[in-house]
Amino acid sequence: MNAPRWSRALLRRLSPQAHRDDIDGDLSEWFERTAASLGPRRARRQYRRIVIATALDRLKAGVRSALRWRLGLSDVRVAARRLAAAPGFFITAVITMGLGLGVNALLFSAVNGLLLRPLPFHDADGLVWIFGASTKTPDTRDTTTGAEGDLIARHVTEFTATAAIGDAGLVRGVGARHHRWHGIWTTTGLFQVLGIAPAIGAVPPVLPADGQPRVIFISHERWTSEFGSDDSILGQPLQFEDNKRFVIAGVLPAGLEFPFARAPHKGHGAGFQSGDQDFWILAPDRPGEHPGGVMTARLAAGSSVTKATSALAGVNRALELDGRGRDRVLTAVSMRDQVLGPLVSVLPRLQAFALFVLLIACGNLGSLMLARASATRVDSDVRVALGARTSHLVRLAFAEAGIIMTAGIALSWLLAGAGIRWLAWLAPRHDALLSRITFDLPVLLMTGGIALVAAIAIGFIPVLIRSRTSNRLSAESSQRSTSARVQRSLNGLVIAQMALSVALVSGAMLLATSLHRVISVDAGYDASDVLVGETILYVPPREALPILDTLVQRLRQLPGVNAVGFVHSTPLTGQWVIDDEMELVEGDARGRIVKLSGSLVAYDYFDVMRIPVLAGRVFTAPDLTRPDFPIVINDLAAARYFPGKNPVGAHVRMTGRVREIVGVVKATRDVRLETEPQPQFYQPWLSGTSNLMVRAENPKAQAAAMRQAIESADPRFIIQRLYPLTTIVEDTVLERRIGSHLLTVFGVLAVGLAVVGLVGVIHFGAVQRRREFAVRLALGATRREVVRLVVAQAIRTTGIGISLGCMLGILVAGSLQHLVFGAQPLDWLSIAVAAALLFCISAAAATRPAWTAASVDPLAALRRN
Amino acid sequence: MPPRLGDFELLILQLMTRLESDSHGAVIRDAVEHSVGRLVSPGAIYNTLDRLERRGLVRSRLGEPTAKRGGKRKRHYRLEPAGVTALEETRASLLSLVTTLGALPVAKP
Numbered sequence: 024m025n026a027p028r029w030s031r032a033l034l035r036r037l038s039p040q041a042h043r044d045d046i047d048g049d050l051s052e053w054f055e056r057t058a059a060s061l062g063p064r065r066a067r068r069q070y071r072r073i074v075i076a077t078a079l080d081r082l083k084a085g086v087r088s089a090l091r092w093r094l095g096l097s098d099v100r101v102a103a104r105r106l107a108a109a110p111g112f113f114i115t116a117v118i119t120m121g122l123g124l125g126v127n128a129l130l131f132s133a134v135n136g137l138l139l140r141p142l143p144f145h146d147a148d149g150l151v152w153i154f155g156a157s158t159k160t161p162d163t164r165d166t167t168t169g170a171e172g173d174l175i176a177r178h179v180t181e182f183t184a185t186a187a188i189g190d191a192g193l194v195r196g197v198g199a200r201h202h203r204w205h206g207i208w209t210t211t212g213l214f215q216v217l218g219i220a221p222a223i224g225a226v227p228p229v230l231p232a233d234g235q236p237r238v239i240f241i242s243h244e245r246w247t248s249e250f251g252s253d254d255s256i257l258g259q260p261l262q263f264e265d266n267k268r269f270v271i272a273g274v275l276p277a278g279l280e281f282p283f284a285r286a287p288h289k290g291h292g293a294g295f296q297s298g299d300q301d302f303w304i305l306a307p308d309r310p311g312e313h314p315g316g317v318m319t320a321r322l323a324a325g326s327s328v329t330k331a332t333s334a335l336a337g338v339n340r341a342l343e344l345d346g347r348g349r350d351r352v353l354t355a356v357s358m359r360d361q362v363l364g365p366l367v368s369v370l371p372r373l374q375a376f377a378l379f380v381l382l383i384a385c386g387n388l389g390s391l392m393l394a395r396a397s398a399t400r401v402d403s404d405v406r407v408a409l410g411a412r413t414s415h416l417v418r419l420a421f422a423e424a425g426i427i428m429t430a431g432i433a434l435s436w437l438l439a440g441a442g443i444r445w446l447a448w449l450a451p452r453h454d455a456l457l458s459r460i461t462f463d464l465p466v467l468l469m470t471g472g473i474a475l476v477a478a479i480a481i482g483f484i485p486v487l488i489r490s491r492t493s494n495r496l497s498a499e500s501s502q503r504s505t506s507a508r509v510q511r512s513l514n515g516l517v518i519a520q521m522a523l524s525v526a527l528v529s530g531a532m533l534l535a536t537s538l539h540r541v542i543s544v545d546a547g548y549d550a551s552d553v554l555v556g557e558t559i560l561y562v563p564p565r566e567a568l569p570i571l572d573t574l575v576q577r578l579r580q581l582p583g584v585n586a587v588g589f590v591h592s593t594p595l596t597g598q599w600v601i602d603d604e605m606e607l608v609e610g611d612a613r614g615r616i617v618k619l620s621g622s623l624v625a626y627d628y629f630d631v632m633r634i635p636v637l638a639g640r641v642f643t644a645p646d647l648t649r650p651d652f653p654i655v656i657n658d659l660a661a662a663r664y665f666p667g668k669n670p671v672g673a674h675v676r677m678t679g680r681v682r683e684i685v686g687v688v689k690a691t692r693d694v695r696l697e698t699e700p701q702p703q704f705y706q707p708w709l710s711g712t713s714n715l716m717v718r719a720e721n722p723k724a725q726a727a728a729m730r731q732a733i734e735s736a737d738p739r740f741i742i743q744r745l746y747p748l749t750t751i752v753e754d755t756v757l758e759r760r761i762g763s764h765l766l767t768v769f770g771v772l773a774v775g776l777a778v779v780g781l782v783g784v785i786h787f788g789a790v791q792r793r794r795e796f797a798v799r800l801a802l803g804a805t806r807r808e809v810v811r812l813v814v815a816q817a818i819r820t821t822g823i824g825i826s827l828g829c830m831l832g833i834l835v836a837g838s839l840q841h842l843v844f845g846a847q848p849l850d851w852l853s854i855a856v857a858a859a860l861l862f863c864i865s866a867a868a869a870t871r872p873a874w875t876a877a878s879v880d881p882l883a884a885l886r887r888n
Numbered sequence: 889m890p891p892r893l894g895d896f897e898l899l900i901l902q903l904m905t906r907l908e909s910d911s912h913g914a915v916i917r918d919a920v921e922h923s924v925g926r927l928v929s930p931g932a933i934y935n936t937l938d939r940l941e942r943r944g945l946v947r948s949r950l951g952e953p954t955a956k957r958g959g960k961r962k963r964h965y966r967l968e969p970a971g972v973t974a975l976e977e978t979r980a981s982l983l984s985l986v987t988t989l990g991a992l993p994v995a996k997p
Binding site: 034037038039041042044045046047048049050051052053055072073076077079080081 | 912913914917918927928929930931932934935938956957958960961962963
């Protein structure tokens, strides 16, 4: 009769290795005896009890030994002395861990601040935007119509509250100066949607009838700065420059930022500004009078964005059947996704890549510790010979790892702090979003946690080396076998590091080339050295033209100013998008009506933007005041609507009048850099709200002089912002820039760390093989041959790593697919270049330690051994 | 001065004086279990015996392989004179401690 099989196997595992056979034999004998006397069932039960007792004993022993390994101050002192004796190792280890932990702390700060932290609204996950669009362009985020808004507000049960909003601007005169207040108009539901209440005042149950002053809520900031926090302003009238009159119903909560960080959409007249608003004007939404607009809503409990979108499709169908809306599509987008945009998918990927860097750093530190443990083996052996226990050596190793990690954490915090400032510098206009990236407790805990795990893992390395060899002073053979094992482990680490580095570098190159392609795409204009002035001259149109003309003359006289023009909507801002119908009145296509977007420009706009004139002329000052003003079209419109002909001099009908086409210019990318240019027309037009565009030799340096010129042209000028056009170009590629820049940093760090690791490993290997090289040299080998030997070994190891890295690179490229512009996601060139780069750097890095190894004096080396 | 013995070491040495001179691990474990009245893991017995052997207080030898043990050899343990001395000295020191403690007045709560 045999003992229970599984219990017996378990007991063998739990028993001390030296006595496994003794215990197994004893208990087999005992089991037979007990089964004969008490019966097999009871014997089996008792056998199992013995196994449980053994397991509990092992557990107790483990806890006892863990408690015995508590670090004491003396361990830390000894470890600090040992590290001080090897400053090169210590500094390399700290920098390695500092970099690895630093990039992770930075990325985790970003993930924590942007993705994990909810938006600054009550129960923000339930907030959605509702956009309308034509079925032909379902991806555009446009406004809803009044009929759609009415049905959504009253019949869609997926929402508990809805509101329609739109942008609004008011001009307030204070003394001779004018100030612009920017704000929104909204239906009353917005308070309920956002879950807020006015700081003072209340939403009136019934809004004033048409013709009466409308209800306005002013911002807390305006209330404190302009009204001295006076409670008595409630119910008071508030008048603006254009005689628009309002009644103050209350004050908005302090610090309210809505729309948060990113305006819900741009274009088609909605010039939303994100962040704090100076006012909210309440608009009526009585049944049948819904104003439409961009809508926001709060999801009902149990509802979701998908369910809401289905319900909105029902609204479309109902309106189509009713004949009130055709070819329309309504979509719900969660506010979080709208605010974060592509960052939702970019950040987790970047965090994964940051973990790659950390893995490389840990691998590097691991190889440093392995090499050090092997190199300080004699020291450890002497300690053991003098009576030190293994537990003491383990404590020492942990104390060393702990000191390195502590210094590494401190460095990582410094680096992460600098990184956060760098991100803010990278995109100053996204301050609301990027200011959420802070270095706070969760980030500290995360870095500390990772460092603790790494310290424990790395602290065990010397233990592993010792546990496999005897505790006595090592014989040469045991030392050699240890070295071989360490060398194998080191090679494994180098392979892993190289693989991760190739993947990161190829990903970084893919994004960098993609970013370069976007930025250097031929937009049709030259954005450099152009200063944009968002100015408002709030005067009657007839008065505006001479003032603006004076301004242009003054600006032209400023030194360094080359051209001055105006445009109603600065390219790439999408502030306004104008679509107009153009009827062809000549030639074969006569009577054909086409829809194309337009731009309203004045003065030297084409010179400022350096848009090439391909045929005819551009506008002159008299064109501005002609009722039958001419138009200019771009070459795409010319090729599409006047194929094979010169359109200059041709006539078209627009806005009810026949217009002459006086010129053809090159097509430009006005909406997005990534979007192909479209047929477009230009019309001469100038008003007090046109944006000033100035080409100057050094726009930043001349900004102050320009500001002065604008202010002196007329005191009623409101200068909202003056900025270089290039900042807009940079803003439109924010996610690409963040992704590309961070990945480039990761790639450079990865390569740097991997190469440092490689050099260390080659050096370690060369030192271990010193005797072999000495013998080779003594037997007549040349130094060149020894160098070749060492480099060849390094190349073999890195070659395996690089091959694995190429495969990993394919996965990385796939994960970056949505960020890549104008290139195949699987960019073999990036992977090949990354592999070649790593290969060359590795080969070059291997040469120096190889040459050191080959420079050994054979006699001295042999004598030492 | 011989090294001090731990409780479990003392118990095993004490029991070994009563057992036959060449007892093996299973017999010692049975004796310990009877003495303490609970299950004792074989690993604990062998670890203690190992320690005692390293200090020269017991000596082990391997016997012949037997079919009963699945062809495995039995390990026999024998008390060494140094073990007897250590046992006696520890017993004496413990008894003296007990006597000293007994002579001390007990504070009443």
